[in-house]
Amino acid sequence: MEDEAGLSVTEPPSPPTAAKSGRPGASDILCLLVGQVVARARLVLLLAVALSAFSGWAVTTLGINTDTTGLISKDLPFRKTFAEYRRNFPWFKATVIVVIDGASVDAAEDGAARLYKRMSANRGQFISLFYPQSESFFRRNGLLYLSIKSLERFSDQVASAQPFLAELTRDPSLRGLYDVLRQAIDRLGTADGKPGQLAPVLDRISTVIEAQSRGQRAQLAWSEVLSGDTVKKSDRRRIIVVQPKLDFKSLTPAKKAMDQIRAWAKELGLTPANGVRLRMTGSAAIGSEELKSVTVGAQLAGILSFIFVTILLTLGLRSARLVIGVVITLILGLLWTAGFAAISVGTLNLLSVAFAVLFIGLGVDFGIHFALRCREERGEDVNRRQAIILATRGVGAGLVLSAAAAAVAFLSFLPTEYRGVSELGLIAGAGMAIALTASLTVLPAILALWPERADLRALPDWHKRGAGQAVQQALTRARRPIVIGALVLGVAGAALAPWSTFDRNPLNLKDPSTESVATAIDLMSDPDTPVTGISILTPGLQAANKLAKKLRQLPAVRSVRTVSDLIPKKQQEKLDIIEEVSLVMLPVWRIKDTAKAPDMAARRASARALQKAIGTA
16 A cells, blocks of 8 residues: 555554453554554644644733732731732832932932933823932921931030021031031131041042042032941932832833933933942832843743754754754744743743743653664664654653653642742643644654755764763673763762752842842841831721731830821930020021122132141141
8 A cells, every 4th residue: 555655654563462451552542543543644744844833822911910929829927917908008019119329418419309200201101200308298208217316416416506607608618618517627726626527528628629620520528427427338228219100011011111211310410420420220120120030041041952953863863854844843842832831821931931941951852762762673674653652662752651651740749839840840830731732643653754865974974973871881891880870869869858958049049140139138138228028018007006016025026106106206305405406506597698600810819728727726
């Protein structure tokens, strides 16, 4: 009987066991199925192309979700509580945290204020904006949140600086500054002199003058000069919380808003060259940058793995027919698996996106084994289609068993509440079944229809040189050391296992080189910027205060805040101190007339007077 290509097909005899029992074995069933594939090879390939087209359409609906909270089942109690928290405090959802670091306190404060003003003028582009330092409530009552000790120190600093502030108010020029410094130096020898306070002021002024002389942009931070305290990194940092309008049609939903903020910052001169550094983080910023990073990374990993696998296939199979057949089977199987992912889960997460690399690395094994067995069975008295059936009988059952074992291993992830791992297990487990199916349908159909030519005869055939046999003999001779070495490694691994740790921080799943993640890590490392914590919902304020009292007693808790903490403590004592500060500053505020701007001669005269005072101090 002639087949479609005009070749005589003779089915190999059934194994003796099947003939004796009268029942077909697994290999017989697989041979029957593959035989039907070979007999209808064109129809099989046509159906494979149709299924691939449908899978390609399904893949267009496949999304990627970088939200780490989505990696865990939403049915867990803490996820339900978090959903309730989001419903009660929606302005904390999908935020962009604008972090502004300045070379000085004044630079950060001025830069943040100007950027917030520009953003407020375009508030229609955002859902909400929040900048604490701009709130009128905190500007009026901010001193009440200082401790009594801090407020008293502030009062003393204002009292000491009052004469100089009055002088600068009367003459807010370089001449006035020189005169104030000269007066301070003249007082060093008196009872009121405080050399320890003057030295930092002179150092700061000297630093600014030297920087300006080198052509660098530098400003004198008066708030740092007047406070006299050690300035921390958090003092030179301002934070604006933005809830942008997300564009979900884009691969990076928050990118449009983030680009607009960066453009405004550039227009306002908020650049490192001007002593201001602007960065952005927050859930929306991290999600947008991570979505792009994951997409690009997954594509790159898939492309590289596919290229390397193709190279290995070329070196190992030595036949264009076998290489192309296995590659086409691999591509179609990967497309079918992606289509299954689109239908079954709808979106990929940071873990399940790795299914493509897993499929390429593991799914190609079935095609390799089948193709090599076909090559071995092919002979002068065995035509191509007979070789396909013989290969199926030889390795078919083994391939089914291998695919089942791999699928079971992946599907064992399904019961976990860790959704990211669970979905990866589902897709990868189904992918093993799909890879096996493609290897027993698409690959035999391609091999059956491929012309008898195009083998890579120009390349050396390593297995004919006895390399495989030599390796086998070497392994046999060294079997005892190999077994002992494997046992030693196993014992060493078991001994080291207790030292392994589990990283519970989902932030470490993200790309640390992106600005949003690096900024988040920087904020978390600063103890003065409490961006991490536990949010607890209570029925009311009384219950919240009661729980806070218990939590403050725990050694693992650094601080606890409730709504009650927004009400300053010891207000009357603080108001008395603030009133004293007001009385001290009253003469300064009453100054109306200011001196005319000095000319160059006046500035030089005051500079020479200051220089003389420094020389005689």
